[in-house]
Amino acid sequence: MVNLSGAFEKLFSLPRTTKKRILLLIDLIVAIGSVLIASLVILQHQMSLERVVGLLWLTPAVYILVGLIMGNYRTALRFIDNRSILSLIFPVTASSVLLFVVLNTSESFTLALPLTTVYFFTLLALVGFIRLLPQIISRTYPAHCEPVIIYGAGAAGRRLLNNLNQDKRYRPCALVDDNKLLTKVRIDGIRVYHASKLAEVMKIYNSNKVLLAIPSSNNADRKRILKNLETLKVSVKTLPGLSQILSEPEQINKVQDIDINDLLGRDPVTPNDQLMHKCITNKAVLVTGAGGSIGSELCRQIIAQNPSVIVLYEVSEFNLYKIDQDLQQLSRSLKLGTKIIAALGDVKNLNRLDEFIKTFNIQTIYHAAAYKHVPIVEHNVTQGVHNNVIGSYNVAKLACDNDIETCVLVSTDKAVRPTNVMGATKRLSELSFQAFAKANKCATTFSMVRFGNVLGSSGSVVPLFREQIKMGGPITVTHKEITRFFMTIPEASQLVIQAGAMAKGGEVFVLDMGEPVKIYDLAKKMVHLMGKSLKTENDESSGIEVKFNGLRPGEKLYEELLISGDVEGTEHSRIMMSKESDISLDKLEQMVALVKNLLREQNTNQLLALLLEYCDGFDHKSGNNDYLHLMNRDAEKNQNKSRSDKKQQHVLRKLSPN
Secondary structure (H helix, E strand, C coil): CCCHHHHHHHHHCCCHHHHHHHHHHHHHHHHHHHHHHHHHHHHCCCCCHHHHHHHHHHHHHHHHHHHHHHCCCCCCHHHCCHHHHHCCHHHHHHHHHHHHHHHHHHCCHHHHHHHHHHHHHHHHHHHHHHHHHHHHHHHHCCCCCEEEEEECCCHHHHHHHHHHCCCCCEEEEEEEECCHHHCCCEECCEEEEEHHHHHHHHHHHCCCEEEECCCCCCHHHHHHHHHHHHCCCCEEEECCCHHHHHHCHHHHHCCEECCCHHHHCCCCCCCCHHHHHHCCCCCEEEEECCCCHHHHHHHHHHHCCCCCEEEEEECCHHHHHHHHHHHHHHHHHHCCCCEEEEEECCCCCHHHHHHHHHHCCCCEEEECCCCCCHHHHHHCHHHHHHHHHHHHHHHHHHHHHCCCCEEEEEEEHHHCCCCCHHHHHHHHHHHHHHHHHHHCCCCCEEEEEEECEEECCCCCHHHHHHHHHHCCCCEEECCCCCEECEEEHHHHHHHHHHHHHHCCCCEEEEECCCCCEEHHHHHHHHHHHECCCECCCCCCCCCECEEECCCCCCCCCCCCCCCCCCEEECCCCCEEEECCCCCCHHHHHHHHHHHHHHHHHCCHHHHHHHHHHHCCCCCCCCCCCCHHHHHHHHHHHHHHHHHHHHHHHHHHHHHCCC
16 A cells, blocks of 8 residues: 555655645645636636636635735644634635626626635635645554654744654644743744643644653643643653753753653752862762662762762672763763772672772762662572671771771661661661761761662662553552652762761761652552553553552551651751761671671571661561571471371371281
């Protein structure tokens, strides 16, 4: 079959002036044809050929002239609406009136009226059909280009419209904007509607995809817009933020999935430059876990402050390679002189970490290396304790031994009255830093920064939900009432750096995470903004289903940020300081020695007992879920059952007659 839609797409890709000339020529031919048709139908040789020829140029010329004056040739044919069709009536009427006047003057009224009537309806029908034909073809034989509506008729929207006209994926069919002054304006032939008319616009153009082109808007405005879009079955895409476009202008053409920060984020507070520079600029900095979600963003924020050296200490070769490449590119673009060291290393390896600290004369350490995925640590107790507890102790000890100026621990809200192994290990990590700070045996300023979930981190629900929605569902949520705090990775990283710069020694800083977010509500928002609908109870439709799997072992319904509730403000509006209980360095050393012995023995039961002893408020109702412990327990049960069965069989054989 001939690809009519593809042929029309080639026609649409021609320059606008060429398309305008083609339409003018077609209209001229149609107008001439309408005069001939009317003459043949009504006159039937009652008027001379010369008189008919005279009318062939007069009435079409008037039709074309009036159409040009009214701007009928500025509208793109693909996006003709009812108003555009109605605008054809005036030039058709003008040429018909002229035709009637000429005929009524030179001929009889009985000829003029019917001929003019036939001409009017013939011309109106033909030019209307020509303008609707591209839409008919596109809907009957759809091309690969998807019709989209651009939200935002400002500079970004205009630039996006211009670029999408050359794009093979999307066809811009309308613009909408909150500014009433832009309503009814046409940009490159595309009409601008008020945003309140979006539902009607979607029906007119048969489009269910909206591209947000409002990079300069603040979070409050974007949230308001997205909340309105939630009520529509519309898939929302967006442009990068203004800061990203300013640094990388080509990003304005990058259409991407809706940024979840638009739903949950808030307007960032401008970082305090003095605090950002204090522990970094012209200093040698080491970041553990440099390739992780938080660690990698910390590195990006750090290198922008121009340290003399940054050591990327990372156990994963792949993650280390990625962050090294990112920083090398950033360093080139910012023309920095920072020496970047990509160091493969494990915080559990005390000697290797010590070598890097000494070799590069490290002055500031950000300790972000940790196992943080709750279910994984719950099933791998020994590794979680070894990495998080011993690793943090190693970092704190080496910081003190080498008189590091500043050492900052990246902690978590899950360390507060933990119900899982991961949270308990992070609380013990805090205790290590607190104990060294309290002992006051070195010049190092220790501090800890505690915050909740970060948007887009590894293990985050956001990318998981997005993939589940794309696959058609179901979305898996542990509990309908579960809530979490959320923060963007850049904001969290900036606040970690600023908190560390404010430290005097031993503080537990708590970040203002905003309001807690119900995960079920987040899932519903994502479904609606990806153009899907939710499947309700007793509903057999094809909507996206939400399944509640129940809380996982060690998982809380609600997270907290404070243990004691005793909190003070700081010079930064989003950083608070919590007063938490601590332990002595001697007690810490005893605990670490005991942990090491239990790790050698792989005694997970005793490790959990130790966590219960040292971690305030640790409520571990789920028991020992370590994989090896469970396997050994089951194997032992099977062995005991086998022995019991054999013993029973032996007794039965003795009792049975020969």
